[in-house]
Amino acid sequence: MIALSVNNLRAGYDPDLAIVKGVSFDVNKGEALCILGPNGAGKSTLIKAMAGLVPSFGGTVRLGPRDVTGLTPHLLVRSGLGFVPQTDNIFTRLTIRENLQIASQLVARSERQRRIDAMLAMFPDLGERPGELAGALSGGQRQMLAAARALLTEPDVLILDEPSAGLSPKLVGQVFDTLRRISEAGVTLVLVEQNVRAALALTPRALVLVDGHLAHDGPSNALHDGALLGELFLGRRGAEQPA
Amino acid sequence: MNPQALIDGLIAGSTIGLGAIGLTLAYSILRFANFTHGDFLAWGAYLTLTLFGLLGGLSAGLGAPVHPFSFGWGLPLAMLGGAALTVLLALGLDRILFGRLRARGADVIIIVMASFGASMALRSLLEFIFTAKPVYFTNALQIAQPLGLGMRATPDQLLVIGLTAVLVAGLHLLLTRSATGRAMRAVSENPDLAGVYGINVAQVIRMTWIIGAGLACVAGVMAGLLVQIRPYMGFDLLLPLFAATILGGIGSIPGAMLGGLIIGLAEAFAVQIIGAEWRAAVSFIILVLVLMLRPQGLFGQRGA
Numbered sequence: 001m002i003a004l005s006v007n008n009l010r011a012g013y014d015p016d017l018a019i020v021k022g023v024s025f026d027v028n029k030g031e032a033l034c035i036l037g038p039n040g041a042g043k044s045t046l047i048k049a050m051a052g053l054v055p056s057f058g059g060t061v062r063l064g065p066r067d068v069t070g071l072t073p074h075l076l077v078r079s080g081l082g083f084v085p086q087t088d089n090i091f092t093r094l095t096i097r098e099n100l101q102i103a104s105q106l107v108a109r110s111e112r113q114r115r116i117d118a119m120l121a122m123f124p125d126l127g128e129r130p131g132e133l134a135g136a137l138s139g140g141q142r143q144m145l146a147a148a149r150a151l152l153t154e155p156d157v158l159i160l161d162e163p164s165a166g167l168s169p170k171l172v173g174q175v176f177d178t179l180r181r182i183s184e185a186g187v188t189l190v191l192v193e194q195n196v197r198a199a200l201a202l203t204p205r206a207l208v209l210v211d212g213h214l215a216h217d218g219p220s221n222a223l224h225d226g227a228l229l230g231e232l233f234l235g236r237r238g239a240e241q242p243a
Numbered sequence: 244m245n246p247q248a249l250i251d252g253l254i255a256g257s258t259i260g261l262g263a264i265g266l267t268l269a270y271s272i273l274r275f276a277n278f279t280h281g282d283f284l285a286w287g288a289y290l291t292l293t294l295f296g297l298l299g300g301l302s303a304g305l306g307a308p309v310h311p312f313s314f315g316w317g318l319p320l321a322m323l324g325g326a327a328l329t330v331l332l333a334l335g336l337d338r339i340l341f342g343r344l345r346a347r348g349a350d351v352i353i354i355v356m357a358s359f360g361a362s363m364a365l366r367s368l369l370e371f372i373f374t375a376k377p378v379y380f381t382n383a384l385q386i387a388q389p390l391g392l393g394m395r396a397t398p399d400q401l402l403v404i405g406l407t408a409v410l411v412a413g414l415h416l417l418l419t420r421s422a423t424g425r426a427m428r429a430v431s432e433n434p435d436l437a438g439v440y441g442i443n444v445a446q447v448i449r450m451t452w453i454i455g456a457g458l459a460c461v462a463g464v465m466a467g468l469l470v471q472i473r474p475y476m477g478f479d480l481l482l483p484l485f486a487a488t489i490l491g492g493i494g495s496i497p498g499a500m501l502g503g504l505i506i507g508l509a510e511a512f513a514v515q516i517i518g519a520e521w522r523a524a525v526s527f528i529i530l531v532l533v534l535m536l537r538p539q540g541l542f543g544q545r546g547a
């Protein structure tokens with residue numbers, strides 16, 4: 001069953017200058033994939049457009065059977081999309097608990113407390129001090145809270161933008177362990193990453209975005225040796241799906 | 244120094260504080276300095292006055308003063324209606340003006356200028372409908388009662404201080420304890436992220452207008468009750484409102500209230516010490532000092 005379907009999506013910040021120049025891919029329910037690509041390729045813009053934060057100029061985004069193209073972010077969340085931006089992804093002036101409480105407004109009243117408690121149990125660093133301001137958390141803990149917030153609503157599809165960016169190697173390991181647990185729990189996962197090796201090890205499928213086009217979509221192990229990936233990044237291997 | 248300035252300052256400060264709360268809320272959630280906020284006070288006072296007159300015409304009992312106050316039950320009733328109409332005015336203005344500019348991604352300065360223009364239009368409209376002549380809710384005379392320590396206040400004035408305290412405490416609870424308040428604080432920190440968290444940002448914006456315009460109406464009625472009602476009453480309060488907002492720290496509700504009280508007290512003491520003609524300069528001097536010495540205000544976040 002298809003959980004997420006992106007079809008010929010064009011998006012950007014200015015209608016005269018598309019950053020995402022016609023991208024198509026389908027993601028099956030429970031599948032995990034990563035989107036790789038050089039800096040500035042448009043990876044963040046692509047997933048922000050899917051999350052309703054950047055206007056799309058053409059194409060469609062479907063969640064399951066539903067066309068959700070152009071919906072505002074809060075309606076997309078209600079349709080089952082979880083999105084974790086790369087930076088500024090938690091409310092620093094609210095407490096850890098308040099961050100989770102906001103997300104919990106989307107679930108049935110009787111479920112809210114149980115879900116918040118479940119997230120605090122899943123991430124002990126957060127569970128130790130739910131009353132503390134989220135702004136006091138370390139970089140790794142912030143990513144935990146951002147993921148916990150998104151998971152709390154039990155999204156059909158979870159999209160994360162470089163969750164390991166700027167973290168120490170030890171914390172990167174922790175973040176990827178968490179992502180593995182999330183994926184093993186059956187959540188459909190779309191991961192944008194610069195940490196190529198860790199991403200390829202986590203997700204069986206990889207997309208490579210270069211200059212707003214998909215240059216590759218296939219099994220991750222095809223990219224393991226690095227040579228192909230290097231060529232793709234440098235644009236020496238052509239787009240398999242020309243625009 | 245006459246201790247009476249303390250009471251006078253608290254009373255004036257209550258009005259300024261309630262008005263400043265709406266301004267600071269609008270600033271932190273809609274991200275622009277809304278010049279029409281002063282006119283919401285004036286419109287709130289005139290709309291309430293109109294409804295008060297209608298109610299008094301319907302039933303003499305509603306117009307007759309209730310001891311010890313200078314007004315009858317009709318005034319609080321009319322104020323509820325006036326607040327509802329002021330809220331509609333604010334929501335309407337957002338729909339036809341501010342909301343459109345927001346949707347188009349207009350620069351903040353454009354939205355501020357639009358609010359400046361709308362403010363002039365609203366003020367002229369009041370003057371056109373009601374004329375510039377001051378009007379009053381009541382012409383009953385009230386005797387100021389001694390409070391001890393050489394201070395006096397009328398029952399109306401004490402009611403104004405009490406009502407302000409109740410409203411500010413209620414709003415504080417709403418913002419800190421309720422889901423609505425959490426959502427408002429979230430939008431004020433980061434509107435895009437609020438959407439990603441599932442918050443309906445448009446609804447939070449409506450809530451902001453509802454609270455801000457509702458409190459502006461109450462503040463306008465208070466000013467009208469204690470002083471007089473004039474089309475320019477809101478305009479004249481703009482400088483104290485902005486000074487209180489910035490002094491308290493933009494976005495801070497307790498800050499706006501405290502800022503309002505400080506401005507009110509400073510005005511009252513300035514009138515006593517250097518003379519009434521300096522009242523208007525007080526807000527300006529405080530505003531400039533705060534901007535130079537502590538631009539984030541008393542409770543503001545740096546970079547907010």
Ligand SMILES: Nc1ncnc2c1ncn2[C@@H]1O[C@H](COP(=O)(O)OP(=O)(O)O)[C@@H](O)[C@H]1O
Pocket residue numbers: 013019037038039040041042043044045046
């Ligand atoms: N808010 C923005 N406004 C205008 N252009 C932007 C904005 N954010 C990113 N861009 C531009 O879009 C292009 C793609 O950026 P991005 O999607 O962040 O790439 P990636 O995530 O792959 O590094 C870059 O050229 C960048 O300069």
Ligand SMILES: [Mg+2]
Pocket residue numbers: 043044045086161
């Ligand atoms: Mg990026």
